[in-house]
Amino acid sequence: MSGTAIMKRKMTTVLIALALALAAGGAFGEAYLRNDRIVVEGKGNSLASVARDMADPEIFSFDPERNVALANRNLLIKGSLLIGSEEADGGAVSSVQLLEMNVSRCGVVRIEVASSLGEVGELHLRRTKLVAIHETDDKCSDPNLLIVRGKLLAHDSEISGNIECVVEPGASVQLFGSTLSYNQNAALTCELLEGQRLDVFNCVFIDNANYGIRLGSCPEPLEIRDSVFRGLAADVFNAGRGELILTDCDFRTVKFGSLSGKVIRKWSVIVRVPEPGLHIVAQSAKGNPQREVVRGPSDENGVCRLDLTEYVAFPPRAQEFIEGVNNVTPHHISVYDKDRKTLLYEIENFHVFMKGQRVRFR
Amino acid sequence: MIFRLATYIFIAALIIGAALLLNREDGGQSLRIDVNPEEASFCGPHRHEFLGPGCECDPEAEIKQAIADRKDYSSTHSDLAEGFYARGRYELAKSCYERALELDEANRQARYGLSLTLVRLGDLTAARQELERTIETDRRFVGAYVSLAVLDYAEGNYPMARERLQAALRISPSNRYAKRLINSIPVIRKLDAGEGVQPTKRLRGDAGLKAVKG
Numbered sequence: 341m342s343g344t345a346i347m348k349r350k351m352t353t354v355l356i357a358l359a360l361a362l363a364a365g366g367a368f369g370e371a372y373l374r375n376d377r378i379v380v381e382g383k384g385n386s387l388a389s390v391a392r393d394m395a396d397p398e399i400f401s402f403d404p405e406r407n408v409a410l411a412n413r414n415l416l417i418k419g420s421l422l423i424g425s426e427e428a429d430g431g432a433v434s435s436v437q438l439l440e441m442n443v444s445r446c447g448v449v450r451i452e453v454a455s456s457l458g459e460v461g462e463l464h465l466r467r468t469k470l471v472a473i474h475e476t477d478d479k480c481s482d483p484n485l486l487i488v489r490g491k492l493l494a495h496d497s498e499i500s501g502n503i504e505c506v507v508e509p510g511a512s513v514q515l516f517g518s519t520l521s522y523n524q525n526a527a528l529t530c531e532l533l534e535g536q537r538l539d540v541f542n543c544v545f546i547d548n549a550n551y552g553i554r555l556g557s558c559p560e561p562l563e564i565r566d567s568v569f570r571g572l573a574a575d576v577f578n579a580g581r582g583e584l585i586l587t588d589c590d591f592r593t594v595k596f597g598s599l600s601g602k603v604i605r606k607w608s609v610i611v612r613v614p615e616p617g618l619h620i621v622a623q624s625a626k627g628n629p630q631r632e633v634v635r636g637p638s639d640e641n642g643v644c645r646l647d648l649t650e651y652v653a654f655p656p657r658a659q660e661f662i663e664g665v666n667n668v669t670p671h672h673i674s675v676y677d678k679d680r681k682t683l684l685y686e687i688e689n690f691h692v693f694m695k696g697q698r699v700r701f702r
Numbered sequence: 703m704i705f706r707l708a709t710y711i712f713i714a715a716l717i718i719g720a721a722l723l724l725n726r727e728d729g730g731q732s733l734r735i736d737v738n739p740e741e742a743s744f745c746g747p748h749r750h751e752f753l754g755p756g757c758e759c760d761p762e763a764e765i766k767q768a769i770a771d772r773k774d775y776s777s778t779h780s781d782l783a784e785g786f787y788a789r790g791r792y793e794l795a796k797s798c799y800e801r802a803l804e805l806d807e808a809n810r811q812a813r814y815g816l817s818l819t820l821v822r823l824g825d826l827t828a829a830r831q832e833l834e835r836t837i838e839t840d841r842r843f844v845g846a847y848v849s850l851a852v853l854d855y856a857e858g859n860y861p862m863a864r865e866r867l868q869a870a871l872r873i874s875p876s877n878r879y880a881k882r883l884i885n886s887i888p889v890i891r892k893l894d895a896g897e898g899v900q901p902t903k904r905l906r907g908d909a910g911l912k913a914v915k916g
Contacts, residue, residue, distance in 0.1 A: 568790035
């Protein structure tokens with residue numbers, strides 16, 4: 341074997357060893373202070389591990405008995421941080437963990453879930469309360485921010501104390517059974533990219549001053565299901581030209597920030613037919629200003645779930661249901677046999693307007 | 703010795719006599735207070751006014767005041783619940799309405815509010831029960847009839863929805879929501895064999911209702 345070949349082999353070995361060392365290093369989490377922020381890197385971080393790494397209760401403390409952590413600095417999450425219990429989904433349910441962000445005044449808390457090349461920060465909240473507290477009694481016109489550029493998963497958690505959740509382009513967000521409340525600007529603000537997914541189900545967004553949800557730039561329709569939105573200025577605010585589909589959601593007012601954009605209100609309707617494999621077609625009644633056709637087969641239980649639109653809100657004047665202007669309902673529902681040609685049943689003048697509507701054909 | 707014994711007997715007789723005098727029944731003049739144990743268990747300082755100085759309080763008035771306080775508490779809880787309801791905090795609204803009803807079962811507004819909250823929480827069966835109880839307490843409460851009609855509509859029971867709306871309109875003929883909803887009642891048609899392949903004849907209004915099956 342020539343000297344060059346031996347040299348190459350040695351270089352390769354060294355490179356592999358370096359890569360392995362880097363990978364191993366990345367597998368372990370650590371937290372440290374940089375630019376007066378707590379930086380969380382690597383995997384497997386928890387409130388206890390961050391407190392251990394910081395080793396200064398004045399900066400970050402964790403009381404395992406009360407399950408409460410207190411952070412006196414802002415957080416930058418470059419690795420992964422799990423707050424709460426992994427077993428909360430199925431196994432033994434532990435007590436709720438609480439992270440308090442303690443700052444001198446309102447509007448300066450920043451929790452940043454970062455994303456850079458090859459490194460995506462992850463914040464997992466499971467049965468957790470994330471709260472910002474401030475010592476002064478000032479009006480919180482400036483929001484505290486939870487900025488998500490990486491990944492945020494919140495299951496059965498609460499985020500409160502004027503912490504606005506800002507979903508930035510490229511971020512991945514899953515919010516299930518969670519509440520974002522006591523805000524002063526918007527509980528949830530979204531700026532999305534093409535193909536970006538935002539999974540929101542069974543959540544509550546409450547803002548004391550402005551909007552329950554504020555949708556910014558959003559090239560693709562964004563769907564949110566089964567959630568409640570409340571804001572003092574408007575429950576839902578579509579600032580851009582995006583399309584927001586709210587299925588089985590609870591909101592009263594919609595506002596727009598421009599002359600484009602839509603908010604589509606849908607309800608899921610359960611259609612029950614006598615046998616499986618039948619074809620159900622729901623179409624808007626003739627003469628409706630907005631129309632749709634939705635199809636689906638009945639499953640093995642003879643059930644078909646259709647998401648039917650009540651109305652499409654659009655600027656400037658159709659911000660709520662106005663018959664003859666933006667309504668998609670009433671619908672005409674037809675049930676066809678397996679051959680898709682023989683009409684078995686039909687229902688006309690069917691209005692969708694609430695969650696849990698059912699139609700039975702016998 | 704005899705004199706001392708007589709003195710002791712005299713003193714004992716005096717004590718017994720005084721005791722009997724103090725404990726005697728007052729021939730219908732004594733005040734009888736029926737205390738509901740449930741009411742008695744409640745002690746609330748809420749809006750409680752002293753009726754007079756010292757011990758001149760009237761126990762019956764005290765009881766009445768306690769019952770009034772209880773109702774006040776009930777309305778306080780239902781006011782709180784309404785706030786939670788408006789803010790979309792339905793679980794909190796539900797527990798406040800339930801507390802309001804614990805304190806005053808006849809709080810109609812609380813019962814109606816609870817039923818609407820249950821609808822928001824998706825528990826339509828419990829909502830229906832509360833609405834029926836609301837009607838039991840007030841047969842002319844239009845809101846309950848209309849809400850029940852909405853539930854019937856949602857569950858696909860259109861003839862019943864129509865009946866409830868007609869009842870609501872009998873009580874309040876100008877109820878706009880009931881009028882609108884009654885005109886929105888769907889019509890179901892089951893097509894006979896062979897009929898389905900033909901263009902179907904649309905039935906509307908009462909003619910359509912006659913065609914409702916099931």
